[in-house]
Amino acid sequence: MANRSETKIKILDAAERLFAERGFSETSLRLITSKAEVNLASVNYHFGSKKELIRAVLARYLDVFMPAATQALQLKQQTEQQASLHDIFSTLIQPLLDLNDLRYRGTTTFLQLLGRGYIESQGHLRWFITTHYGEHLTEFVAAVSQSVPNIPKVELFWRLHFTLGTVVFTMASSEALSDIAAAEFGEQNDIETVIRKVIPYVAAGVSESNITASR
């Protein structure tokens, strides 16, 4: 019972930063443990394997974010019975920004991790998220569906995945994009600005009324 395992937290902190920056498979346990200033073997001791470490890193954010997002959504639904799609998406802003209180640069890190998680690790992280946080996702989709009743379910399925792609890709490369925007247009963008830019974009796409028929 040594040290109450501050080691575990040091590993998680170093891992999440490196995973977000470089991706999961491009980040070795040796790099993580050296940045965390702990022994290499402690990852396997505390987490079992690299795969389980990845899940632990994501879970630390999802366990905070998912309930907060669901709560914000429910609050909005109670106060406003005819919430627009823009409103629905906007309920996510505060829960996302609150992650910055949790950890330094928490919002950016979380969104980058989410992006990496969906892109890399064929399926196994997607499975992890949907099985552990499925109820929250279902509830959100239902709220979206209700706010755009004229969009068929199949169409909505596709558009929400388009939206996921937009967000996930943007966030995974938000560093690079912000740098380019700063150099090209002299515009300094923090994560909140980017979030507030992306919401009208995806809301317009999802509620678009020109529906392409399946052929």
Place this chain on the structure above:
Amino acid sequence: MANRSETKIKILDAAERLFAERGFSETSLRLITSKAEVNLASVNYHFGSKKELIRAVLARYLDVFMPAATQALQLKQQTEQQASLHDIFSTLIQPLLDLNDLRYRGTTTFLQLLGRGYIESQGHLRWFITTHYGEHLTEFVAAVSQSVPNIPKVELFWRLHFTLGTVVFTMASSEALSDIAAAEFGEQNDIETVIRKVIPYVAAGVSESNITASR
């Protein structure tokens, strides 16, 4: 001068399929050469390195697609002087579908490769594309910009990257999405259907008139 190097083509064919399916870093040269039924060392003999093989795989598509896309765009601009954003994006459809004549499942493969390329390989593929095909990209962006003159340049920059994210992510996981859509809604989707679904979505997002001010 043995064999007129059919080996080179066998490697490219096997590599592009595996790269598209599993990503670049998850695909080993040993897997590629075994599927291609050639010797392991032949990759380094013909291409120099894995990195150059990746570029060769992408170049084989880009060299066909980029000029075709530019030509289709110019044709549209000549016949219609007030092309809508939807029109502009739609000029890409035929050049994309023509890749299926080039190779079996060429369209899907190309889009998946493009997605993987932007996501993986931090920057070095992005650099490769912009330096080798920059004129085509610039021309396309100019056409988009002209069709939505009321959108400020900075805003357009962001929205086009959102669009890139949408397309790239959707295509990188289009297999999985089509499977889910088939299971959930009984809808069989080929790549053309997905492309025709995504265009109204991104066109709506890009031309959306609610512009968020920078703060």
Place this chain on the structure above:
DNA sequence: TCCTAATTTAAACATACGTTTAAATTAAAC
């Protein structure tokens, strides 16, 4: 204080990877 279980540590393990080497083989040039 002593004991015990949790933790840390250094080392080694097993495997996979991209790449290089040098010999064997092949096909075209003469």
Place this chain on the structure above:
DNA sequence: GTTTAATTTAAACGTATGTTTAAATTAGGA
């Protein structure tokens, strides 16, 4: 048919990875 250069081949190299081992260390409960 012989020569020559391009190509193929099997093997090895060097390095990096995640994981395991067993001994050393630590800290809390008796």
